[in-house]
Amino acid sequence: MKLAYWMYAGPAHIGTLRVASSFENVHAIMHAPLGDDYFNVMRSMLERERDFTPVTTSVVDRHVLARGSQEKVVDNITRKDGEEHPDLIVLTPTCTSSILQEDLNNFVERAQMDAKADVMLADVNHYRYNELQAADRTLEQIVQLYINKARKQDDLVTQKTPKPSVNLIGFSTLGFHNNHDCTELKKLMADLGIDVNLVLPYKASVHDLKKLPQAWFNVVPYRELGVMTAQYLEKEFDMPYVDITPMGIVDTARFVRKCQQIINAQTSETSIEVDFEGFIDQQTRHVSQAAWFSRSIDCQNLTGKRAVVFGDNTHAAAITKILTREMGIKVVLAGTYCKYDADWFREEVSGFCDEILISEDNAEIANAIARLEPAALFGTQMERHVGKRLDLPCGVIAAPIHIQNFPVGYRPYMGYEGANQLVDLIYNSFTLGMEDHLLEIFGGHDTKEILTKEVSNDAELQWTPDGLTELKRVPGFVRSKVRRNVEAYAIKQGINAINAEVMYAAKEAVKA
Amino acid sequence: MTTAQTPSALNFECETGNYHTFCPISCVAWLYQKIEDSFFLVIGTKTCGYFLQNAMGVMIFAEPRYAMAELEEGDISAKLNDYEELKRLCLEIKNNRNPSVIVWIGTCTTEIIKTDLEGIAPKLEAEIGVPIVVARANGLDYAFTQGEDTVLASMAMRCPEEEPKVQIQAETAEKSERPNLKQLLSFGGAKSQDESAQPAAADEESPYVDHTPLILFGSLPDPVVTQLNLELKRQGIKVSGWLPAKQYTELPVVKPGYYAAGVNPFLSRTATAMMRRRKCKVIGAPFPIGPDGTRAWVEKICSVLEIEPQGLEVREREIWAGIDDYVQMVRGKSVFFMGDNLMEVSLARFLIRCGMTCPEIGIPYMDKRYQGAELALLEKTCQEMGVPLPRIVEKPDNYNQIQRIHELQPDLVITGMAHANPLEARGISTKWSVEFTFAQLHGFGNARDILELVTRPLRRNSALEELGWDKLVDAAHV
Numbered sequence: 001m002k003l004a005y006w007m008y009a010g011p012a013h014i015g016t017l018r019v020a021s022s023f024e025n026v027h028a029i030m031h032a033p034l035g036d037d038y039f040n041v042m043r044s045m046l047e048r049e050r051d052f053t054p055v056t057t058s059v060v061d062r063h064v065l066a067r068g069s070q071e072k073v074v075d076n077i078t079r080k081d082g083e084e085h086p087d088l089i090v091l092t093p094t095c096t097s098s099i100l101q102e103d104l105n106n107f108v109e110r111a112q113m114d115a116k117a118d119v120m121l122a123d124v125n126h127y128r129y130n131e132l133q134a135a136d137r138t139l140e141q142i143v144q145l146y147i148n149k150a151r152k153q154d155d156l157v158t159q160k161t162p163k164p165s166v167n168l169i170g171f172s173t174l175g176f177h178n179n180h181d182c183t184e185l186k187k188l189m190a191d192l193g194i195d196v197n198l199v200l201p202y203k204a205s206v207h208d209l210k211k212l213p214q215a216w217f218n219v220v221p222y223r224e225l226g227v228m229t230a231q232y233l234e235k236e237f238d239m240p241y242v243d244i245t246p247m248g249i250v251d252t253a254r255f256v257r258k259c260q261q262i263i264n265a266q267t268s269e270t271s272i273e274v275d276f277e278g279f280i281d282q283q284t285r286h287v288s289q290a291a292w293f294s295r296s297i298d299c300q301n302l303t304g305k306r307a308v309v310f311g312d313n314t315h316a317a318a319i320t321k322i323l324t325r326e327m328g329i330k331v332v333l334a335g336t337y338c339k340y341d342a343d344w345f346r347e348e349v350s351g352f353c354d355e356i357l358i359s360e361d362n363a364e365i366a367n368a369i370a371r372l373e374p375a376a377l378f379g380t381q382m383e384r385h386v387g388k389r390l391d392l393p394c395g396v397i398a399a400p401i402h403i404q405n406f407p408v409g410y411r412p413y414m415g416y417e418g419a420n421q422l423v424d425l426i427y428n429s430f431t432l433g434m435e436d437h438l439l440e441i442f443g444g445h446d447t448k449e450i451l452t453k454e455v456s457n458d459a460e461l462q463w464t465p466d467g468l469t470e471l472k473r474v475p476g477f478v479r480s481k482v483r484r485n486v487e488a489y490a491i492k493q494g495i496n497a498i499n500a501e502v503m504y505a506a507k508e509a510v511k512a
Numbered sequence: 513m514t515t516a517q518t519p520s521a522l523n524f525e526c527e528t529g530n531y532h533t534f535c536p537i538s539c540v541a542w543l544y545q546k547i548e549d550s551f552f553l554v555i556g557t558k559t560c561g562y563f564l565q566n567a568m569g570v571m572i573f574a575e576p577r578y579a580m581a582e583l584e585e586g587d588i589s590a591k592l593n594d595y596e597e598l599k600r601l602c603l604e605i606k607n608n609r610n611p612s613v614i615v616w617i618g619t620c621t622t623e624i625i626k627t628d629l630e631g632i633a634p635k636l637e638a639e640i641g642v643p644i645v646v647a648r649a650n651g652l653d654y655a656f657t658q659g660e661d662t663v664l665a666s667m668a669m670r671c672p673e674e675e676p677k678v679q680i681q682a683e684t685a686e687k688s689e690r691p692n693l694k695q696l697l698s699f700g701g702a703k704s705q706d707e708s709a710q711p712a713a714a715d716e717e718s719p720y721v722d723h724t725p726l727i728l729f730g731s732l733p734d735p736v737v738t739q740l741n742l743e744l745k746r747q748g749i750k751v752s753g754w755l756p757a758k759q760y761t762e763l764p765v766v767k768p769g770y771y772a773a774g775v776n777p778f779l780s781r782t783a784t785a786m787m788r789r790r791k792c793k794v795i796g797a798p799f800p801i802g803p804d805g806t807r808a809w810v811e812k813i814c815s816v817l818e819i820e821p822q823g824l825e826v827r828e829r830e831i832w833a834g835i836d837d838y839v840q841m842v843r844g845k846s847v848f849f850m851g852d853n854l855m856e857v858s859l860a861r862f863l864i865r866c867g868m869t870c871p872e873i874g875i876p877y878m879d880k881r882y883q884g885a886e887l888a889l890l891e892k893t894c895q896e897m898g899v900p901l902p903r904i905v906e907k908p909d910n911y912n913q914i915q916r917i918h919e920l921q922p923d924l925v926i927t928g929m930a931h932a933n934p935l936e937a938r939g940i941s942t943k944w945s946v947e948f949t950f951a952q953l954h955g956f957g958n959a960r961d962i963l964e965l966v967t968r969p970l971r972r973n974s975a976l977e978e979l980g981w982d983k984l985v986d987a988a989h990v
Contacts (some may be wrong), residue, residue, distance in 0.1 A: 001555075001581045001582060001583060001584065001587055001592070001597040001598070001600075001601055002580075002581070002582040002584060003579055003580070003581060003582075003601050003604055003605070004561055004579060004580040004581075004582045005576060005579050005580070006565065007558060007561050007562055007565055010558065010562040010566070011557065011558035011559040011562050012558075013559065014562065032559075033535075033620040033650070033651035033652050034529075034533060034535070034651040034652075034654075034655055034876075035533060035534055035535025035536065035537075035538075035563070035651040035655070035656070036535065036559055036563075036620075036651065037532055037930070038534070038535070038563050038566070040532055040930035041532075041928070041929045041930045042566055044929065044930050044931070044932065044933045044934065045929055045932075045933065048933055049933060049934065050933060050934060050937035051934055051937070052914075052931070052934045053930065053934075056530065056911075057530065057532070058530070059529050059530060059531075060620075060652065061529065061651075061652050061653070062652055062653060065624075065652065076530070083911065094557075094559045095557035095558055095559040095621065096557060096559060096619075096620040096621050096624065099588055099621065099624050099625060100624065126557075127557075127584065127585040127588060128585065130558070400565070400566065470735060470738060473734055473735050474735075500738050500742065501742050504738070504739055504742060504957055507957055508830075508831070508834065508956065508957045
C-alpha cells in the first residue's frame with residue numbers, strides 16, 4: 001500500500017477511454033462498479049462536450065458478482081451495438097473489475113457473434129500501466145486491429161500519395177491543449193505543402209485506418225501517446241516518423257528540418273526536393289514574435305532568474321529547453337512524473353538544468369521547490385497550488401488537466417503560434433520589469449493596513465459570542481454585507497444584542 | 513420505527529441500473545470537512561484516487577485530512593500483509609496529523625479481495641491508540657450519498673453510552689500520552705452553541721421543555737445545524753447532539769430509549785443502526801427540506817415528544833410569502849429527476865408543492881420504510897395540488913430515461929454531471945443534482961436557496977432568450 005494524496009497520471013482505464021472516445025463512432029463499454037464511470041463526467045464537463053460520452057458502464061454489483069458478469073457484459077455490448085451502431089466497441093475493465101480475473105476475451109468473442117460492430121478488449125494491465133501507457137497501448141491495439149483486418153480483406157492502401165503527406169498521431173480527448181496543438185500543426189503542415197493524411201485518434205474513423213500506410217511519414221509530437229503506434233507502422237511498412245516535439249522556436253525549426261529530411265529521402269529518385277530553410281527563417285525572424293522577444297529588453301530582465309519545471313515528459317522537457325535556450329532563464333530543477341520513461345527525460349534535459357527529479361510524489365516536488373526558492377514555477381495544477389502556499393508564481397504547462405486547460409480561445413503550445421503563447425505564459429509568470437525594482441526598493445505593495453469599510457452604527461449594537469460565531473461562518477466576501485443587513489434588521493426591530501437567532505431571523509426577513 | 517403507512521397509489525419500477533452516479537466514497541469530500549479532528553483513509557486503487565481528485569476536485573486543498581491507501585499489485589495478490597501495511601500507513605498519519613479518529617473507507621476493491629477491515633481495525637486501534645472507524649462505502653452495494661450513510665452507521669456505534677464523569681484535569685494527568693489530548697483540552701475552550709447554551713440555561717428560565725433526549729443524524733453545514741437547533745428550540749425541544757458532531761470527541765451520548773431523527777433521505781442504514789444497535793426510537797418523518805417538509809418534520813418530532821407545536825402554520829405561511837416571486841417562476845413547469853443523490857423524493861415533493869409537475873423521479877435506491885413518511889407526504893401533496901403522481905424509477909437506465917426526456921420535453925431535468933452539457937445542447941434545461949447535495953437546503957430559512965438553484969437555468973434562459981441563436985446571427989447582418 002502506498003499513502004497517496006495526489007496523482008499525476010490517472011488509472012489505466014482513463015487512458016483507454018481517452019483513446020476510444022476520441023475516435024468517431026467508437027463506443028466503449030466499461031465493466032466496472034457504480035461510480036467508476038467518472039470519465040463521462042470529466043469529458044462532458046471539461047471538454048464542454050455537446051454529445052453524450054460514448055462510454056457505457058456495464059455495472060458490476062453484488063448480484064453480478066454472485067452470478068458472474070458474462071451475460072450482463074455481453075448483453076450490454078449487443079444492446080449498444082443495436083442502439084448506437086458503432087463501428088467498434090472497446091471493452092475495458094477498471095482496476096477493480098480486473099481483479100475478478102474473468103476471461104474477458106471470451107466475453108468479447110461471445111459478443112462478437114451477435115454484434116455488427118467489431119468488438120475488442122483493451123489489453124492493458126491495470127496495476128502496472130498508468131493512464132499514459134494505457135492510452136499509448138490502446139491506440140496501437142486499435143491500429144493493429146484494423147491494419148490486420150484490411151490485410152485479410154486485401155484492401156490495405158500502401159501506395160504512397162502523390163504529394164508529401166503525413167499522419168499526425170497522438171491527439172486525444174482530455175489531452176492538455178491537444179485540440180489547439182492539432183490545429184496549429186495542421187496549419188504548419190499546410191504552410192509546408194504537406195498533406196495531412198490522417199489525424200489519430202482525434203475524430204478519426206476506424207475505417208480510414210487502412211489508409212495509414214499511404215502517408216509518407218508519421219509525426220508523433222507527444223512522447224506519451226502515439227510512439228508505440230509509430231513504431232508499429234515503422235516495423236510493418238517501413239514508415240519513418242518524427243518524434244521531435246515542435247515546441248519553442250528552436251525545436252520547431254528542428255522538427256521542420258526533420259520533416260524536410262524525411263521527405264527528401266523519399267523523393268531522391270524523382271529529384272523534386274523540398275527546402276524549408278526559407279520558411280523557417282521567415283517564421284523565426286519576421287512572423288513569430290517569440291524570437292524577437294528573446295532579444296527584447298523585457299526578456300533581458302529575466303536573465304538568470306531561477307525556475308523549477310515539473311510535468312509530463314513532453315512538456316517538462318520542452319519548457320526546460322525553451323527557458324534555458326531561448327530565454328536565458330536558469331532552470332534549477334527539471335522533473336517528470338513519467339517514471340516509466342525516465343531515461344528519455346534525463347537525456348532530453350541533461351545540460352539544460354542543474355538538477356533532475358523523477359518522482360510521482362507531490363510532497364517530494366513541493367519540498368524541492370521550498371528548498372530551491374525559485375522565482376517562478378512551471379508545473380501542473382499541483383505545483384500551482386504549492387506555489388500559492390509559498391507565494392511563488394506558477395505557469396501551468398502540463399496535465400493533470402483542469403477546466404482551465406480547455407480555454408475557449410485559441411491557445412496552442414506547439415508550432416510558431418505556440419511559441420508566442422509560451423512567451424506570454426512564461427513572461428507573465430514572473431514579477432515584471434519595473435515593478436520588480438519598485439517592490440525591492442519600497443518593500444511590498446501595501447505598507448498600510450487597509451481600512452475596513454464598516455457602516456458607522458450609532459445604535460448600541462452588540463454581537464453575542466454565538467452571533468459572532470455564526471457571522472464568522474459566512475464566507476468572507478459577503479460577510480460585511482450580511483453584517484450590515486443583520487444590523488439594519490436589528491435596529492429596525494429594536495434589538496440590541498445580536499445572537500444567532502436574530503441573525504437567521506434577519507436572513508429570512510431579507511429573503512436572502 | 514414510527515413509520516407511516518406505505519403509500520399504495522405510488523408506482524415503483526426498477527430498471528437495468530445502467531446509470532451514472534458518483535461513487536459513494538465521495539462522502540469523504542464533505543465529511544472530512546464536517547468532522548474537524550478526523551482523518552479519512554480511502555483504501556482502494558488509483559481509480560478511486562483519481563475520482564476524488566478529478567471528478568470531485570477536492571484533493572488539491574492544502575493539508576488535506578484524507579488520503580488514499582493505494583492498493584498495489586502486491587496487495588491484490590496477497591503477497592503483503594494487510595495488517596502490517598495498514599499499520600505502517602496509520603502510524604504515519606498519526607505522527608503527521610494526529611487525528612482523533614481515522615475513518616477507513618473500504619472500496620469495491622477491498623470487497624472483492626475480501627480485506628478484513630472490520631477484523632483488523634480493533635487490533636490496530638488498540639496497538640496505535642487512535643480510534644478507527646470502518647465504513648464500506650463501496651460501489652458494489654451503494655450509490656453516491658449512501659457513502660455518508662455507511663460512515664454514520666459505523667460512527668453511531670462509537671457514540672458514548674454514558675456522559676463522561678471524570679474531571680478533565682484528572683484525565684490529563686493519567687493519560688497525558690493520549691494522541692487526542694489536544695482535543696480533550698480544548699473541550700473547555702471555544703465551544704459550539706450546544707454547550708454554551710448549557711450554562712446560560714442555568715441562569716435564566718430554561719427555554720426547553722423536559723423531554724426524552726433527541727439526537728439528530730446527518731451531516732449538515734454548521735449554519736444549518738444551528739438553524740435546525742433553533743427551529744426545534746422554538747418548540748421547546750432541545751437537541752442533545754448531532755451525529756456527526758463537529759469533533760469526533762464530541763459525539764453525543766446515546767442511551768437506549770432516546771429519540772433519533774434523520775435529516776436526510778439517504779440515511780437508512782444509520783437509522784437502522786440507531787434503532788437496532790443503539791436501541792433508540794427513530795422518528796419517521798418527512799425530511800426538513802422546503803417549508804412544507806420542515807413543518808412536517810418539526811410537527812412529527814413534536815407529536816412524538818408530546819409537545820403542542822406553536823406557530824408553525826404562521827411560520828410556514830410567512831416563508832411561502834417570502835419565496836413567492838420564485839414560486840411564480842416555476843409554477844406550471846415540469847421537472848424530471850434522473851436520479852443521483854437519493855434526495856429526489858423530498859425535492860420533488862417540495863417542487864410539486866410549489867406548483868410544478870413531475871413525471872418521473874429516478875432514484876438509485878428506495879428504502880420505502882425509512883422514506884415512508886416522505887412518500888406519504890409526496891402522495892398527499894400531489895393530491896392536494898391536483899397533479900398526477902410521479903413514476904418512481906429505482907436503479908434507472910440513463911439511455912431509456914433520455915428517450916423519455918425527448919418525448920416528455922420537461923422544463924427542467926435534474927441530473928448528474930455527465931449528462932448536463934449534452935442535454936443542454938439538445939435544448940433541455942438542466943441543473944446538477946450534485947449542487948443539491950452540497951447546498952444548504954434544510955429548514956425554513958433555506959427554502960429560497962433551493963428555488964435559487966432550481967430557477968437559475970430558467971432565469972438564465974429567459975436572460976438569453978432576447979438573444980436567441982437566430983438573432984445572434986441576424987445581429988451580425990445589421
